[in-house]
Amino acid sequence: MKNLILITLSFLICMPAIAQRGRGYAPEPEIGIVEKLDEYLPDDIYLINTDGQRENLMSLLDKPTAIAIVYYRCPGICSPFMTSISEVVQRSDMELGKDFQILSISFDPTEGTTLSRSNQNSYHMLIDKEFDPDGWRFFTTDSLNSRKLTDAVGFRYKRQGLDFLHTSALILVTDDGKITRYLHGTYFLPIDLKLAVVETSQGKSGPSMSRLLSFCYSYDPAGQAYVFNVTRVAGSIILFFAVVIFLFLALKPKRKTTN
Numbered sequence: 475m476k477n478l479i480l481i482t483l484s485f486l487i488c489m490p491a492i493a494q495r496g497r498g499y500a501p502e503p504e505i506g507i508v509e510k511l512d513e514y515l516p517d518d519i520y521l522i523n524t525d526g527q528r529e530n531l532m533s534l535l536d537k538p539t540a541i542a543i544v545y546y547r548c549p550g551i552c553s554p555f556m557t558s559i560s561e562v563v564q565r566s567d568m569e570l571g572k573d574f575q576i577l578s579i580s581f582d583p584t585e586g587t588t589l590s591r592s593n594q595n596s597y598h599m600l601i602d603k604e605f606d607p608d609g610w611r612f613f614t615t616d617s618l619n620s621r622k623l624t625d626a627v628g629f630r631y632k633r634q635g636l637d638f639l640h641t642s643a644l645i646l647v648t649d650d651g652k653i654t655r656y657l658h659g660t661y662f663l664p665i666d667l668k669l670a671v672v673e674t675s676q677g678k679s680g681p682s683m684s685r686l687l688s689f690c691y692s693y694d695p696a697g698q699a700y701v702f703n704v705t706r707v708a709g710s711i712i713l714f715f716a717v718v719i720f721l722f723l724a725l726k727p728k729r730k731t732t733n
Contacts, residue, residue, distance in 0.1 A: 503630055504630060504632055505630055505631060505632050505639050505640060505641065506630050506641050507627075507628050507629055507630065507641055507643050507656060507658065508628035508630065509628055509653075509656050510626065510627055510628045510653050511653055511654065511655075511656075511679045511680070512652060512653065512654075512679050513626070513652070513653050514650070514651045514652050514653070515531065515532065515535075515623075515626050515627075515647060515651035515653070516622055516626055517530075517532045517651070518530075518622070519531040519532070519615075519619050519622050519623050519626070520615065520616075520619050521534075521577075521579060521613035521614070521615050521619065522587065522590075522613060522614045522615055522616075523587075523590075523611065523612075523613055524587055524590050524591040524594055524611070524612055524613075525587070526587045529613075531577075531623070532651055534575075534577065534611075535647065535648070535649045535650070535651055536649055537572075537573070537574055537575055537649055537675075538573070538574040538575075538646065538647075538648065538649070538671045538674040538675045539574065539575050539576070539577060539646070539647050539648075539649075539674075540559075540574060540575070540576045540577070540644045540645065540646055540657075540667070540670075540671075541576075541577050541579060541627065541644070541645040541646075541647060542555065542556065542559060542576060542577070542578045542579070542642075542644055542645075543579055543581050543623070543624065543627070543629050543642075543645070544556065544578055544579070544580060544581070544642070545580045545581055545582035545585060545638060546580055546582075546585055546589040546590060546592075546593045546612075547582070547585065547589065547637070548637070548638070549637060550637075551640075551641070551642050551660050552642070554660045555642040555660045556578065556593070556597050557597070557600065558660050558661050558662055559576060559578075559597070559610075559644070559662070560597050560598075560600035560601050561600070562662045562663070562664055562667050563576075563601050563605065563610070564600070564601050564602060564603060565664045566664040566667060566668060567664070567668075568667075568668055568671060569605075569606075569609075570605045570606060570609035570610060571605060571606025571607075571608055571609025571610075572606070572609070573671060574609075574671045574674075575608075575609045575610065575611070576609065576610040576611075576644075577610075577611055577613060578590075578593070578594075578597075578610070578611070578612045578613065579612075579613045579614075579615065579623065580612075580613065580614045580615065580620075581615075581620045581623070581624055581629070581631065581638075581640075582614075582620075582638065583614075583615065583616050583617040583620050585614050586614055587614065589614070590612040590613060590614050591612070593612055594610075594611070594612040597610070598610065627645050627653060629643075629645075641658075642658075642659065642660055643656045643657055643658045643659070644656070644657040644662065644667070644670075645657075646670045646671070646674045647674070648674055648675075648677055652677065652679070653679070654670070654673060654674045654677070654678060654679035654680075655670040655673065655674060655679060655680070657670060
């Protein structure tokens with residue numbers, strides 16, 4: 475019995491490592507985000523600003539930076555995503571442009587400066603307090619640089635007609651281009667952003683609470699929204715209680731029988 479218990483406990487302890495190793499060999503999702511924590515952005519990615527000028531991405535990174543990969547014509551989650559960014563900037567006690575900056579970058583190479591400029595003006599107007607407008611800049615890019623960026627940060631999307639199926643996340647990088655944090659979804663709390671910015675300024679990386687939420691919620695491309703993943707959560711709960719019951723029965727002392 476003791477050997478059975480030891481084998482069971484060893485299996486439970488090793489399960490996360492096995493799962494982690496398995497993910498390393500698993501095929502990457504067609505739509506979603508594959509986290510590239512502690513990896514560095516290439517130094518040859520070029521963007522086009524709202525004035526039509528070409529700028530090197532690495533040259534823009536002089537402070538903790540949150541990158542939002544979107545496309546400006548998006549009929550789905552991009553609008554609530556960037557609205558949420560403006561709301562968290564509004565509520566945050568950090569100073570945009572000083573403590574951190576945001577770069578919204580369109581991955582659709584067909585979009586130009588007219589769209590990036592109009593989106594910049596629209597979302598800036600949602601912030602009802604004084605801030606440095608250069609703290610949140612909007613960019614477009616060509617197909618080559620779009621692919622370099624999305625590959626570097628693990629952003630996976632699929633074209634569907636004239637639009638794209640994709641998910642959303644704020645991607646935090648240091649001033650030397652190291653990826654430190656992903657804030658998944660379309661809603662952020664000021665404390666989530668502040669913690670990510672502070673740790674990014676210190677060069678620390680790691681998963682955030684939003685990673686746990688992304689386990690419970692899956693992106694539905696058809697509905698262009700995040701939905702509660704009942705199967706995944708229920709399966710985890712059932713597995714947990716099955717292990718608890720098994721250990722209870724295995725460790726329960728047997729009653730001595732009397733003749």
